[in-house]
Amino acid sequence: MTIHLLSADHRYQSLDEVARLSRVDNLGPKLMRALPYLRGAVVVRTCNRLAILVDAPSRLASSGQSGSDAARAGSACPGSAVSGSGAAPAVADDVRAVLAHCAELPLEQVHLRHLAGHKAHLDLFATAAGLESMVVGEREIAGQLRRAFHAAWEEDTLSCDLGRALEHASRTSRLVATQTGLASSGRSVVAVGLDLATQALQDAKLRPLKEAQVVLVGTGAYAGATVTALRELGVTNVRVYSRSERAQLFAQGRGIGWVDEAGLGQALDAADLVVTCRGLGSPVLTREIVQRVKTPLVILDLALQRDVEAAVADLAGISYIDLLSVQRAVPQAHGEQVRAAREIVAREVEVFERSLGARSMDPVVRRLRDHVDEVVGEEISRLRPVDGCISADDATRALRHLAARLIHNPTVMARKAGESGQQDAYLEALQLVLGMDASPSDTLTVSNKERNVFTCAL
The missing domain is CATH 3.40.50.720 (NAD(P)-binding Rossmann-like Domain)
Known part of the structure; x- marks a missing residue:
């Protein structure tokens, strides 16, 4: 998943040009219909800005066609995949093409500034805080973002990640308002x-x-x-x-x-x-x-x-x-207040991106839980209660059997890692997943029974 921000606003274009691009109604649903690979789209319109936020897969088709071409051809990402950086221009070109068509403008007249990933997050949060407004520090943009959020929700074009981004950007806007003096003078x-x-x-x-x-x-x-x-x-x-x-x-x-x-x-x-x-x-x-x-x-x-x-x-x-x-x-904003606001924005973007990274592992967590639930279910089905009760010995054996099954694959992979010289990679993964240090250099304490078994095996 990558958040893209495509915009036309007072900073880079004339207001007349922004007005021409802002004429399209229901742009979010139109983008979702024209570009089926998009996961979400939010459109923000103000008196001096058109901002289009889209949530797109980080990897798109790269067989000589854009994402929309691939979608229209009915193929799901054919050919070899490209990285997120390679996919970004395809997303921008697709959105420009849809906007040009809907606005009935030649493609060469549709100029959108395109940011993706971290840069898009920074610009969104700064915009929400009023730092990119015609009047720096104005609070009207916060309400406009809320209305865009609700419109996308009602139009069913709001993806989870876009929703989280807009909500965190709104919270950041409130932090800037309360912790700096930018909003205190009622500038708008x-x-x-x-x-x-x-x-x-x-x-x-x-x-x-x-x-x-x-x-x-x-x-x-x-x-x-x-x-x-x-x-x-x-x-x-x-x-x-x-x-x-x-x-x-x-x-x-x-x-x-x-x-x-x-x-x-x-x-x-x-x-x-x-x-x-x-x-x-x-x-x-x-x-x-x-x-x-x-x-x-x-x-x-x-x-x-x-x-x-x-x-x-x-x-x-x-x-x-x-x-x-x-x-x-428009008067110039106070430099120190702007710097303080941008520090808040940078800090909150970092927090947001950490949470986004954590959320990206949700499918892995679900698969892990499903796997454990499946194994537990199989072990439960092996139990034979007597009069609705299970003896302590049976419960102990069941738990030990469950533990053995859960540890089986990690144990097999540990042996393979040792055979292929990937011990360090395995240990790092074990530390990352289980939070335990299991260095093979540690001195192992072996019981007499285990020592006898080992000697007999020799």
Whole structure:
């Protein structure tokens, strides 16, 4: 098993490119159907990231075809196997191909950063801790990872190892939050965006943010985070609009107002600030709609796939703030806090990988237990209870016979190891498995009876 992380995010690509790759719905199930060799797939989407986690066998087909080609051909890993390092490019190429097909993009336009094994674990844990976010230390990513976990669970694409990785990454995120000061200042994309909006309101001579009329477009998780951030800043006059007719339910759950389709124009006329965070790929605020609105007006578009038509930014009286503006305004995190956070991440990744290594031996442990259970069962079947009871002598003989059977194969292999000059390897294995030191150089105490038997044999 190897965990692979394939991502497109603000660190390496433009936000427009990330948006194009993020359009595919139900990507996890689509990957599992297209690539049957995958054991699991989890997809994480944020306002500036698409991250695809897949759990793949460490050894894949290497007969001149990729893993997906082999799967589609109906053959189970034909030909000679390759190592995990050789298999990694095949996994990355397969995932890129599926994403390109589902997003209806040419393959050459699909650029994903690929990490596998230890590097993937490090990046996942650092991402969960907010260290790879546009705003370093932000806590929104922790919730986004939890939602990705639950979505994969519901879609039946969550493998055991991916589940353990995400759970441990979430615990690491909490450790970073409590043991460093990164999360203490409430840093987030929403917070930075609202800082910019506050300045834009002042520049446009509109009401200050606390007194502003705010229209929120969208009812997803990011909209909920925006409502929370607005409340923390003392904003009380907030109304929500959604084309999906979820606005009323969203508003009632948060104690804010709501706007239907018929009242949108009037709400925009009265607004000082509009915050959009739908991100469904089609603009909800077009030039045609906005040019009829009373100005000045500040629009904060927090959607990766823009909710506001690009031409709106050119309209007179409109102050338009998008994610790119937020990215440019992000303050630098404190160096010592970041270093402390990365030390925590490195330590927890080491703990996770040790536990992962232990879990990799589960099939061996099961086979060992099954073997012992089988031998014990056979010995029990040999017993002949009298009136439901077994005598002490019979029980003793049965236990000695059981011990002899259990030690038989290790004894035979010890003789063979001695014959082939592999004594040291056998002793190391014995120490590893049984935790005992059985060096043949030890002085053996032989009983008189055993000495007599040995002499007679001579």
